[in-house]
Amino acid sequence: MxxxxxxxxxxxxxxxxxxxxxxxxxxxxxxxxxxxxESNVTITAEVVLLHKIWGTDQTRPLHKIEAYLRSQQRQHGGWELFYDDGGELSTSVEAYMALRLLGVPASDPDMMRARDFILQRGGISKTRIFTKFHLALVGCYDWRGLPSLPAWVMLLPKEFPVNIYEMSSWARSSTVPLLIVFDQKPVFVTNPSINLDELYAEGVENVQWELPRNNDWTDLFLTLDAGFKLAESFNFIPFREEGIKAAEQWILERQEATGDWGGIIPAMLNSMLALRCLNYHVNDPIVERGLQAIDNFAIETEDSYCVQPCxxxxxxxxxxxxxxxxxxxxxxxxxxxxxxxxxxxxxxxxxxxxxxxxxxxxxxxxxxxxxxxxxxxxxxxxxxxxxxxxxxxxxxxxxxxxxxxxxxxxxxxxxxxxxxxxxxxxxxxxxxxxxxxxxxxxxxxxxxxxxxxxxxxxxxxxxxxxxxxxxxxxxxxxxxxxxxxxxxxxxxxxxxxxxxxxxxxxxxxxxxxxxxxxxxxxxxxxxxxxxxxxxxxxxxxxxxxxxxxxxxxxxxxxxxxxxxxxxxxxxxxxxxxxxxxxxxxxxxxxxxxxxxxxxxxxxxxxxxxxxxxxxxxxxxxxxxxxxxxxxxxxxx
The missing domain is CATH 1.50.10.20 (Glycosyltransferase)
Structure with a gap:
């Protein structure tokens, strides 16, 4: 030495x-x-989506999110999962979605660079399930390409090999509200309304609205999913109303007095989406507390606004x-x-x-x-x-x-x-x-x-x-x-x-x-x-x-x-x-x-x-x- x-x-x-x-x-x-x-930009992008769905976007400084998202875009045109990773597809699609919801046109030079990055990596069809889910909420992806989540899952007893308590706490607190959302399969009208057809590498007219196959034993789940979807098409969903009611009760019981759910933004956003699907009013105290809890996770500066995951x-x-x-x-x-x-x-x-x-x-x-x-x-x-x-x-x-x-x-x-x-x-x-x-x-x-x-x-x-x-x-x-x-x-x-x-x-x-x-x-x-x-x-x-x-x-x-x-x-x-x-x-x-x-x-x-x-x-x-x-x- x-x-x-x-x-x-x-x-x-x-x-x-x-x-x-x-x-x-x-x-x-x-x-x-x-x-x-700090996390990647998807958390903030999904908050933009939530406020557009609830119509509360004008009561928050969401215009500052445009500056934040632009600052996080990298030279290659995409957005990162973690620092200097070369860019990640799903993260980039969600950032692009949020900018479009904020009124940035597809012809914007930054958006064109982002589109090129996304298409080079396979486009929307190659993104994760949760990215497709958020796109489906505003009609930019078809619900047919998402897995079914039957509400009766909520009713499976704790002693049963499969029940919500066999999920991790974060998966559980995020999934229970999604039982309601996936049952409703809503497509919300936003202002501005958008489509992201330009992000389908194969062309939107050629998209296969289906779950990807792994060519192994896990494809059994695809067979089950097809069965669930068939039952939905005939409106034959056992214990549907009971499951939705149980999920709603579970959500309400687990809201903190401060409005939080699970201490994490995904659970909070999903719970707010579930309440929206159940036609809760924007001025309902439960909704107001939930929105305030999300606000409490935000970091606002003079020209930027982003949201922490926790x-x-x-x-x-x-x-x-x-x-x-x-x-x-x-x-x-x-x-x-x-x-x-x-x-x-x-x-x-x-x-x-x-x-x-x-x-x-x-x-x-x-x-x-x-x-x-x-x-x-x-x-x-x-x-x-x-x-x-x-x-x-x-x-x-x-x-x-x-x-x-x-x-x-x-x-x-x-x-x-x-x-x-x-x-x-x-x-x-x-x-x-x-x-x-x-x-x-x-x-x-x-x-x-x-x-x-x-x-x-x-x-x-x-x-x-x-x-x-x-x-x-x-x-x-x-x-x-x-x-x-x-x-x-x-x-x-x-x-x-x-x-x-x-x-x-x-x-x-x-x-x-x-x-x-x-x-x-x-x-x-x-x-x-x-x-x-x-x-x-x-x-x-x-x-x-x-x-x-x-x-x-x-x-x-x-x-x-x-x-x-x-x-x-x-x-x-x-x-x-x-x-x-x-x-x-x-x-x-x-x-x-x-x-x-x-x-x-x-x-x-x-x-x-x-x-x-x-x-x-x-x-x-x-x-x-x-x-x-x-x-x-x-x-x-």
């Missing part, structure tokens, strides 16, 4: 102090931290607390105390959908968002418990009781294979991803290595215990998930760097001596994929192509994850990879901006692998601070 590559003690201290001050300056007066959660205040706040304490701020610092008390107020003490498959658990978890009482999750809960454990709050007894309640809930959520999933237990019927409707391959929520690792890290760091056989099952699950290269898959972060860092942190915290070989293999893999600039990076394409594991341009967040994992491995084995760590720390210090922040353009968060990605705008802030703080503690 050359001397000039070393980070001096004063440089490290200055970088930490600058980062701390930057984050301290951003705390909300209520105590929390919350930054933008909001992350609980998650962000817990990680900032951990970053502060890991980097040397006193656990009873006023900012930490205020944030900790805010988190305590956000603990969910209601029963949610998780109780359907978990009959033993009692409430006590946290969700990701401001309000989401039906869908708390294991990952957030574990991170909040670790943050609260490290903090010193005015009411320590309340804190302890809250954490005890959370621990019991988490233990009750363990899946049969031994790991933990995000929102439900044993939500793992993979065949559901093969149905035509599920072409995003996100219909289930099985246990994963990264969420399991978070739980085990919580147990180790907070000196908490669960039943010994449950702990053993979890560790065995985690060890069996290790890849041949030594890494672990990351379901909720990109990708193997995220998963490997989390598992190394867990094993180091829960059992540092027993699993030396697995820890060393994981650390060696991280070292092997360090970039020449000292940082780490991994492209979202690693979900599609495993040969890209750990490969990509360096980012602040992924570099921090690798450093965190290597430090944990070093503490467990007593073998620190000093040269690799020094290069990584040097990368973070040298790329820090003058205000103490970092910037990365890349998306390092995952919604649905291969299909939906996220950029958490605070990932590039608190994870580097954690890495720098932990590095400072082990000494140079």
């Amino acid at each position: 050359q001397t000039q590559d070393r980070v001096q003690v004063n440089q490290l201290a200055e970088a930490i102090a600058a980062s701390q001050q930057y984050l301290l300056s951003l705390q909300n007066p209520a105590g929390y931290w919350w930054a933008e959660l 909001v992350s205040p609980v998650w962000d706040t817990a990680w900032v607390i951990r970053a502060f304490i890991d980097s040397g701020i006193a656990p009873d610092h006023p900012a930490i105390a205020k944030a900790g008390e805010w988190l305590l107020q956000k603990q969910i003490l209601d029963y949610g959908d998780w109780m359907v498959k978990n009959r033993q658990g009692k409430p006590g978890a946290w969700a990701f968002e401001f309000d989401n009482r039906f869908y708390p999750d294991v990952d957030d809960t574990a991170v909040v418990v670790m943050a609260l454990h490290a903090a010193k709050l005015p009411n320590e007894q309340l804190k302890q009781m809250a954490c005890d309640r959370a621990l019991k809930w988490v233990e009750s959520m363990q899946c049969k294979p031994g790991g933990w999933a995000a929102f439900d237990i044993d939500n793992d019927q993979d065949w559901l991803n093969a149905i035509p409707y599920g072409d995003l391959k996100a219909m289930i929520d099985p246990n994963t290595a990264d969420v399991t690792a978070r739980v085990l890290e919580m147990l180790g760091l907070c000196n908490l215990s669960i039943a010994p056989h449950n702990l053993e099952r979890a560790l065995n699950y985690l060890l069996n998930e290790q890849e041949a290269e030594g890494c672990w898959f990351g379901r909720w972060g990109v990708n193997y760097i995220y998963g490997t860092s989390g598992v190394l942190s867990a094993l180091a915290a829960i059992s540092p001596t027993k699993y030396q070989r697995q820890i060393e293999r994981g650390a060696a893999w991280l070292v092997s994929c360090q970039n020449p600039d000292g940082g780490w990076g991994e492209t979202c394409q690693s979900y599609n192509d495993p040969s890209l594991k750990g490969k990509g341009r360096s980012t602040a967040s992924q570099t921090a994850w690798a450093i965190i994992g290597l430090i944990a491995a070093g503490e467990a084995t007593g073998k620190f990879t000093r040269e690799s760590l020094e290069k990584g720390i040097n990368y973070l210090v040298s790329t820090q901006k003058s205000d103490g922040s970092w910037f990365e353009a890349d998306f390092t968060g995952t919604g649905f692998p291969c299909h939906f990605y996220l950029k958490y705008h605070y990932y590039q802030q608190y994870f580097p601070l954690i890495a720098l703080g932990r590095y400072q503690k082990i000494g140079q």
Whole structure:
């Protein structure tokens, strides 16, 4: 290691102090931290569509969305699924649709470039089901080319092998309202009215309005779908009215007082579409609250308007607390105390959908968002418990009781294979991803290595215990998930760097001596994929192509994850990879901006692998601070 590559003690201290001050300056007066959660443009495009359908487009600054969408169009003419991906077909079609709804003519130069991009990739007929669905709502695609969703699905009992609770929480909260919409098959008149005939590569007169075949066993679902469509043509749909009524009741029961559904925009938009199909009035309080909830996810500037897919205040706040304490701020610092008390107020003490498959658990978890009482999750809960454990709050007894309640809930959520999933237990019927409707391959929520690792890290760091056989099952699950290269898959972060860092942190915290070989293999893999600039990076394409594991341009967040994992491995084995760590720390210090922040353009968060990605705008802030703080503690 050359001397000039070393980070001096004063440089490290200055970088930490600058980062701390930057984050301290951003705390909300209520105590929390919350930054933008960025996704692709389809969320905003679908909001345009919703307001056009409801006729509420003139009451929102939707004209600013045109500037936003134009700013996101790339030189090749398309729009991206994630940063610098070369453009993606379905994303581009939805952006084009929104611009047309906003009055931009097809002859506009940007639209002509977009049309060329779309046609080169096969046009509308090659897009995903949900893009075709949104086009069908305004007559730009024929409902015949979409799968049937019979409303009687709503009535299938919980004990039946197929029912709505075998879907992941996000699929469930989005699908139940669509049972109503797909039953009605509406075509709404918008102002302006549009057609997108120019986006059919084969010519609109030649379109085959049918579901694509896979030429394997999954084509059985196409036969079933044909049967459903035949029944619809004869108006023979058993329990149709009962199913629609049950879906409507389910939607109303799950609306938060703030108007949200499921804490995610797709569930919110679909629920609003269902209410529109049921002829709810625009001034109905339920509708008004729903529209306001969508407004609350918007980010408006002087000349731009876009909508986030979700909001992350609980998650962000817990990680900032951990970053502060890991980097040397006193656990009873006023900012930490205020944030900790805010988190305590956000603990969910209601029963949610998780109780359907978990009959033993009692409430006590946290969700990701401001309000989401039906869908708390294991990952957030574990991170909040670790943050609260490290903090010193005015009411320590309340804190302890809250954490005890959370621990019991988490233990009750363990899946049969031994790991933990995000929102439900044993939500793992993979065949559901093969149905035509599920072409995003996100219909289930099985246990994963990264969420399991978070739980085990919580147990180790907070000196908490669960039943010994449950702990053993979890560790065995985690060890069996290790890849041949030594890494672990990351379901909720990109990708193997995220998963490997989390598992190394867990094993180091829960059992540092027993699993030396697995820890060393994981650390060696991280070292092997360090970039020449000292940082780490991994492209979202690693979900599609495993040969890209750990490969990509360096980012602040992924570099921090690798450093965190290597430090944990070093503490467990007593073998620190000093040269690799020094290069990584040097990368973070040298790329820090003058205000103490970092910037990365890349998306390092995952919604649905291969299909939906996220950029958490605070990932590039608190994870580097954690890495720098932990590095400072082990000494140079």
